[in-house]
Amino acid sequence: MGCIGDALETYGSLSESVTEEVTYKTEVKIRNNTDKELSSQTLIIAVGSVVKEKFSDWKVDLNNPKVHIFIDVLKTVCCVSIVHNYQKYRKFNLMELSAHHCSEISPPEGRVELKPDETHDEERPESSNQSDDKTETRVSPIE
Secondary structure (H helix, E strand, C coil): CHHHHHHHHHHHHHCCCCCCCCEEEEEEEEECCCCCCCCHHHHHHHHHHHHHHHCCCCEECCCCCCEEEEEEEECCEEEEEEEECCCCCHHHCHHHHHHHHHHHCCCCCCCEEEEECCCCHHHCCCCCCCCCCCEEEEECCCC
């Protein structure tokens, strides 16, 4: 567990200026590893003991942590990531981040908005062979 302690010390030295209470969550993923003694639970307990030793004031928060500690075991390789504000930035998913950002702002003025015709396929007469995919174009003025 020396590598986890080293990573935490590096993170701690980078974030010494943080005065607010630090909460953390540990997530473990083990893939293609056949070691029967290695489990997610044993790694979570080991990380918790290292965190308690290095930063006794950190508290566990599973719902809204400030710091995420990721342990990924791939065959015989262990990867450690320490991420700040992982939930705040929508798990660094650009689609989620942009969707959340776009829902908070209104569309800019002067954009063309296309709106489909209000009639539904069931209400159209069957004798019409033409495609009635009409769209109404509305342009808002730029002021």
